[in-house]
Amino acid sequence: MKKKKISEMIMNLSSSDLELLHLKFRQLVGNSVLENNTRKPNRLIAYIEENNDYDKERLKNFLKSRLPDHMVPNDFISVEKFPYLPNGKIDRKKLLSVKEAIKGVDNILSNNKPTNETEELLVRVWEQVLEFSPVGINDNFFEIGGDSILSIQIISKARKLGLELSPNMLFEHQKIAELSLFLDKNIKTANVQETLVGEIDLSPIQHWFFDTHKNAPHYWNQGMMIGEIPVNMGSVLKVVIKEIVDKHDVLRQSFFQENGLWKSKITNSQVLDSYLYIDLSQEQDKQAAIEKYFIEVQENTQLKKGNLFRALHFGLGNENKDICILFAHHLIIDVVSWQLIMEQLMTALHDKINMGNFELPTRTTSIREWVEHLKSLDLREEREYWLNQVDKIKELPFKEIKKSSILSEDIETYTITLAQDTTHYLLSSANDSYHTKTDELLLTALVETFCAWSGETTLSINLERHGRETLGTEYDLSNTVGWFTSFFPISLEQDMGGLDRKIMNVKEQVRAIPRGGIGYGVLRYLRKDLGLAAKEPEIVFNYLGRLINEPDHSNEELVVTPIFENVHHQKSERNYILELNVYIIDDKLTVKCNYGTNFIGKNQLKTILESFIDNVEVLVNHCINQEGQRYSPSDFSEVDLNQDDLDNLLSSLE
Template sequence: RPTTETEKVLAGLFADILNLDHVGIDDSFFTLGGDSILSIQLVSRARTAGIHIAARDVFEHKTVAALARTARHQPATEEHTPDIATGEVPLTPIIHWLRERGGPTDAFHQAMFLQVPANLGLNHLTTAVQTILDHHDALRLRLTTQPHWTLNALPVGHINAADHITRVDITGLPAHDALTTFTHHAEQARNRLNPANATLVQIIWFDAGPRTPGRLLIMIHHLAVDGVSWRILTPDLAAAWNQAAHGHTPTLQPATTSFRTWAHHLHRQALTPQREQELELWTNILNAPDQSLSDLPLDPARDVTATAGTLTTTLPAHYTEPLLTTLPDAYHGKVTDILLTALALAICDWRRHHHRTNPHVLVNLEGHGREDITPHTDLTRTIGWFTSLYPVHLNLDDIDLDDAISAGPSLTTAIKRVKEHLRTTPDNGIGYGLLRYLNPHTTTTLKNQEHQNRPHISFNYLGRFGTDTHHTHNWTPAPEGAAFSGSHPNHPLTHTLDINAATWQTPTGPQLTITCTWPQALLDHHTVQTITNTWTNILKTLTTQPHTGGLTPSDLTLLNLTQNDIDELELD
């Protein structure tokens, strides 16, 4: 058990973030179910408590005891020297990606649907929303698209919160009628989003009366928010409201590095020789002999959001729990290693049953993008769209598919191979976007490569949500649904198969939810269902079998060993 004050604080944060009753000082954050996104939340909350650790520290010193030894203390109210957060913001790679995608972009958003206190109060809510609008500069972005795309972060006070809040009375409404009301007002809010006049935020308070918890829809244009941002924004909004409700002027922990400063860092980083040396790596990946799931190419006029099919599959808690904890620990890797390996096996299995035998799978992988690539930056308190998107080559050549699908030794080999490819990708792939969009010497080469062999599948693991619901139901995802996210019906689809996975905490434990989206002119529901069934069956089988696991070369950086060398040593 913890003995020092630092250990006690860190153990409490581990338990709170991972929804555990208690944590020992030798427990690993990742073995307990943590991931890279939750590690950012850990760093932010530790700093609020006056304990200074970096995101890289969590990966290098995974336990409470090890982190406590490396942490340094600072006052929780320590003043930070703010950078220049307002003014023109250079386009980041993911925003360039949106620009090239084409189609209407005004409605492209993310949203959270929260349960809120019955006594929320319009005045207190307005004060809280104004606080976050003034505090987080990305929420004040204005996009100009003519004659070319430019972004500007407007000064504090430029956006009036009251203009972006709507109160809807749902007192006494039956559940079905309330759900219809939620959906109707969510559509109206989406139509009000307008980056051209800096309308990036819409807040709708569904007031259920003075004795019944209400609902709060927070809708934000994707230009200003991503999956990590919600883990900052939602607690900030709750804290600001709580302070206002108790008669105090809300104050929030500062964000050290602004989104604007980060964007400038990316542009400088893209031109460094170290980044340019990655060009060969990315061209080799894009040259992999991939094969689409469809004989037809994407048509941006036909294959749009309105014509997409969707399928959502949930993995029960008794499978999800080991998938997040003991399995990654056994392989000294991440849950993404396991998910992508099983996905690649499912794709190859479908191919061989449709006369498309090919052991190579190209996937566009989304990452959180908040990589530690420049000194003196701290993004743990910064809201914005930081997502990185980069191709990965999942090579299952010489893998016995039948043996791997039944969780035989070939599955262990496949997981280690995928893990090594992902582990040896520099800085979790952020360099691809830098070279693809921000470096004039490499942009054309990678753009041409994409046209010739663009990945047909995209994958995004969003991490864990709702991990602290055992403390309170207010300011957490409402039971009617966690999100009303999406885009304009005419927004072009970018992949033949788009996959988003996330883990949600439920009363029975964590559950993995996988949502597939596809153009119905290219794929049918049966195809996606077949692939998803094989994928989840592999995961189920894997989580119920003894974990072979083992080390890979990237785990032993001080030694020059091949995988065969390691396998022989482990047998001895």
């Protein structure tokens, strides 16, 4: 019966799907050959790290005099330097990438090169966004350091090169060889949006903000600083900022109360003053003056008047380069939005200065249309899932403090990093063994860390995700600025088995989250269906990926850095005890933990975070030393299998 069903499915495939099926079979055979060649080579190969020339035949004769015949290498391959794993062992996978390697392996590796112009362009885009090369056409985007945030950058850059990627495609076809087959196949893209003005409904995350921030809702910002600005760039910067505010509707958004309820509208840019020039050339302590002015502008912000995105251009005098601080209220911006704005700003400045004009990318789905889409979702099947997650929330053994809330003034920050080489493996080859994404390995380490500390077998966290879940829809948010974050509770169960089971267990729980978590906010805040007093976990976890990506045409003199200080009011409420923001900067995994000092001491927190980093290292070392690959049910989402059924099926195919 099953055979008949499969054959019927194959007969009904379109020509594109048949082509993709053939490609996957070729890849499967290729992987099998690669494994056979690496595990059971027909020829013995010796690799030599050489500083001087050597005589291959003399070396071979010398080894013949010392070793049995079957242990004498058939060939010798020279390498400049041996690649090492974090545990000090030789990285055998990297050795196989040497071009003079075994003929069969070399042929397979050559099949990873682009075969046409489309694949070459996609390889170039992936290498720019992922910041390493070479990228092969059969490399899985999410297993070589890609994540959902970077996928949005992939779409944006590909479109600049004339490749019309839809938001769904990178998730459905995660390898360039597959992706290129579908680029010119009548892709349905969103209609170009007109300039948006007028009232607009709040999104779920904006409802959450107003529900939880009562003391100083006007002062909760994010910022970027551009340094080393030439003194003659002011007029160009002003023009570019105005165009960016015109293009991105939410940068003109304001918020007001009516009958006790928060509402929102988008105004015309003509009534806003988004660019301000402040002359500090006569100030003796320019840094102190910048900080003072920056705080004053934020304190005087009024949500109802708008101007929630501003560029403060500080003129420091002819002997100094200028500084510009860009800041926006979190209500209208998120990390993805900052990446879009900064790339477009830098590219526009470059084009305006060097070519006299510039053009910003076209609009994609508006925030108004997206909120309407969220309101229309059928979430009846999700409701039980989210009620179950809330019901399972467990408290952690923090100090019991009788205080109604935690304020920003109660918060301190502790930062810890992962070694650069381990970060490299975490973003790439560590994901091969179990077909994981980076955040799934990080969450596995997090579960192990906090369950060991608490003595529980469940870890409850509030998980933040980018919220731009357009998979399976016609909507396109690849160039839409706004605060789209999905913010939801999840209780992750610990597996008591080996590391393989722990990894696959967390991977399956994370991938079971419906629609990337956007349904929780819709049910709770747009439909009031989960109760207003739902329990909240005490930990927030947010994996941001690469924090800053350099634009293609950035002016080499300009220096861009994120601003973390003085962007929140000291009396603003915090709704957690620990907030873990995890990101990649300077090629290192960085864990920036904001913690409530009344609930946990610095030394205890330091011990916990060091344990987390240790667990990440253990998982990475385990993954990169695994032989072969392990699959779990989510890798075959079209089939209803549990792990035991899948293991039995794969064993029967060996």
